[in-house]
Amino acid sequence: MGTSAAANGQDQQIEVRAVTEDELPVWDRAIARGFLRPHVGDGTEYRKLIFEPGRMLAAFDHTDGGRAVATFRSFDQELTVPGGATLPVDAITAVTVNSTHRRRGLLSRMMRHDLVAARERGSAAAILIAAEYNIYGRFGFGPATRANGWRIDVQRSGGLRPDLPVPDGGRIDFVTLEEIRKIGPDLHERWRLTQPGAIGPRADYWWKLNTGEVTLPGYDWKEPFVAVHRDAGGTATGLVGYTVDDDWDGSYPNCTLTVTEFLALDRPTANALLRLVFSVDWVRRITIANRGVDDPLPLLLNDPRGAVPHEENADFMWLRLLDVPAAFGARRYAAPGRVVLEVTDPEGYAAGRWALEADADGTGRCTPTGEEPDLALGAPQFASLYLGTETASRLAAAALLREIRPGAAAAADLMLRMPIQPWNPDGF
Known part of the structure; x- marks a missing residue:
């Protein structure tokens, strides 16, 4: 991947190129600054796990000693499309431009560089998650999925309806995070092929980061409870992960349970996992931040009015056809x-x-x-x-x-x- 230079004056001193593995500490500091996060610790260990030659870009300002002032990363993914087939896509992330270097075309240079390379690699589309709505339309991206979460008042909802079907002979067990690193990848692979809009495979580093085997300084992580549902034959058919805050109103429990992960291969399995969630002691509220638009969750409650839309419901994944x-x-x-x-x-x-x-x-x-x-x-x-x-x-x-x-x-x-x-x- 070669160097790209702008055609006018000062910007000729800003070099956009792929970073080397030796430059990951510089890239790590630049992305923290670009996302307005203090650089509280070196994240190079994690950056090495995700490093692919040519897929991490940075803009280096040679008028400022070669400081990295913008970042960009892409990696190959598969997108499940309607009907169950998968499409090779270019997943774009870690896009930042320092506030000192806005309006100088750095995002345009990095984006165009990456899309050309993606098309040459055979990607049929590119995907990203837009931090701000008005940035990516000019590059041909449009909203392609929505996040659709719920906040549930357990008492007002009356809990789950008692007539919901659950699997015959199934069982749910809590597992360790080490166990979920073994069980989770295969379960997610089976699930994502049933859900249009899902992406995968989840890389090994995804499981390490999301189960706490590795950490990224500056990002909060709280160890979740994780439970797996298995059918009568012992095959994993779903999992749920959640955290519970420790909040008391005097001597009365007033806790919120937050679902962090929810996968189910079928509706009965989903119902069984939700029964576990609604059975946790001391919980007064349940938050599920991102479900499908057509997920029937409110209709599973005795009183659907006990579920209110999550305040972060909005467009989620964006797509650009290549x-x-x-x-x-x-x-x-x-x-x-x-x-x-x-x-x-x-x-x-x-x-x-x-x-x-x-x-x-x-x-x-x-x-x-x-x-x-x-x-x-x-x-x-x-x-x-x-x-x-x-x-x-x-x-x-x-x-x-x-x-x-x-x-x-x-x-x-x-x-x-x-x-x-x-x-x-x-x-x-």
């Missing part, structure tokens, strides 16, 4: 149909007129065409439609998509929306 035919050819479709879309994309990856077609067997394709368009939209909106999180009809109502042929937005929605809404629980 290879339109590969992306749309990988997913399945809910109904047959055909619409022609005219996509504006200044970066060029998704620009042009595309015929989106779906057959009765659920297969489909998106191919270049010279036909007159039915819909006109930008690359961010095109990306938001891909997994089915957003609808063309809603985008049209918001003046973010133009319907040229009446009924075309509804036709696109019929094709793209699937019974299971996309969801990704993993930050990265």
